[in-house]
Amino acid sequence: MKRMPRRPGRRTDVTENTSWPGMQFGIFTVSDITADPTTGHTPSEAEKIRAAVTIAKHAEDVGLDVFAIGEHHNPPFWSSSPTTTLAYIAAQTERLILSTATTLITTNDPVKLAEDYAMLQHLSGGRVDLIMGRGNTGPVYPWFGKDIRQGLPLAIENYALLHKLWREDVVDWEGKFRTPLQGFTSTPRPLDGVAPFVWHGSIRTPEIAEQAAYYGDGFFANNIFWPKEHYQRLIDLYRQRFAHYGHGTPEQAIVGLGGQVFMSANSQDAVRQFRPYFDNAPVYGHGPSLEDFSEMTPLTVGSPQQVIDRYAAMRETFGDYQRQLFLIDHAGLPLKTVLEQLDILGGEVVPVLRKELAEGRGADVPDAPTHAARVRAAYGDGPAREARPRANRGDNLSGPSPYQDTPAAAGAAFGVGAGR
Helix, strand or coil, rough: CCCCCCCCCCCCCCHHHHHHHHCEEEEEEEEECCCCCCCCCCCCHHHHHHHHHHHHHHHHHCCCCCCCCCCCCCCCEECCHHHHHHHHHHHHCCCCCCEEEEEECCCCCHHHHHHHHHHHHHHHHHEEEEEEEEECCCCHHCCCCCCCHHHHHHHHHHHHHHHHHHHHCCEECHHHHHHHEEEEEECCCCCCCCCCCEEEECCHHHHHHHHHHHHCCCCEEEECCCCCCHHHHHHHHHHHHHHHHCCCCCCCCCEECCCEEEEECCCHHHHHHHHHHHHCCCCCCCCCHHHHHHHCCCCEEHHHHHHHHHCCHHHHCCCCEEEEEEEECCEEEEEHHHHHHHHHHHHHHHHHHHHHCCCCCCCCCCCCCHHHHHHHHHCCCCCCCCEEEECCCCCCCCCCCCCCCCCCCCCCCCCCCCCC
């Protein structure tokens, strides 16, 4: 794959936002509740939930494109219900794309996922997508009646069902991990008849890269803990398999990256301010030094220019890609500091990265996925679907399709359709 050369002379005095659709920039939160090591204050759950809403709204104000939130079901995390949180944020924003920084495809019921995220699509006007993942908290599996030893088969089967539920009005299904479905319709139907865009997130599992490639979905590598060469192998595998399954060239695969930054006008000040948070963070505190971790991973603590240089060079390793998310609110950082980081990110860093990564981009590299673009691809200049139900018993086992615009699916009645 062609890697783009770095260019000298980057500037940090570009402050205008652009409407370039090729790439999306945003932030993600893992929703940790961590004591501030400089004050000893541990925020309450209520404080952190309110702070997340403030952060998301400010991300839109400073010109970012995406706000993503993780899913956890145990302390010290608070984000057990991403759809509730994102729906509330949707009501207070206008253009921000609302995403998950993992939706647990293994322990959630695919039927409920289909319903909840289609509903969020409608409430947000299409400003929603998902990053599917298995999660990294082992005990969550038995909490939801699942076996962690079946994590990968669960991820594969559950997503196959979710994919089908969003694309077929009447679904018959029989698998290993849930009760069969017979003549089932997930409501509401996806907005405009177009399912939410799905990224498959993984930090180490080639089977998940394969899954993303098989469906022609996006692949998100949360590029924050290991050297970039580790994620390069996963992304290159995904690109190759994306082409193998006939979705386009390797360069046309849809790739997203995580990232991690802390910035100040002076790099020494950034290091001094962030060091106590790094040293005491539950994830990597009391391990490698800040300097060693920054050298080994994409964590960048320094000036805006250093962040620009580091992240503009990502495509040398990964090729042109579509989404860059940054983690900036973890490890006990207070809300005031996070909002200041957003000001720097939106005002000084992202505008330059937009320009840098737009230049020299291959003509066949697709833009970042949006609902509006996917609706145009599906319908051209014609009207999009507006699902209108017929009068219906509610079981769909007999009679025509439950929707006025759709004929009865062949074999949909009495559980003899495809997907068994």
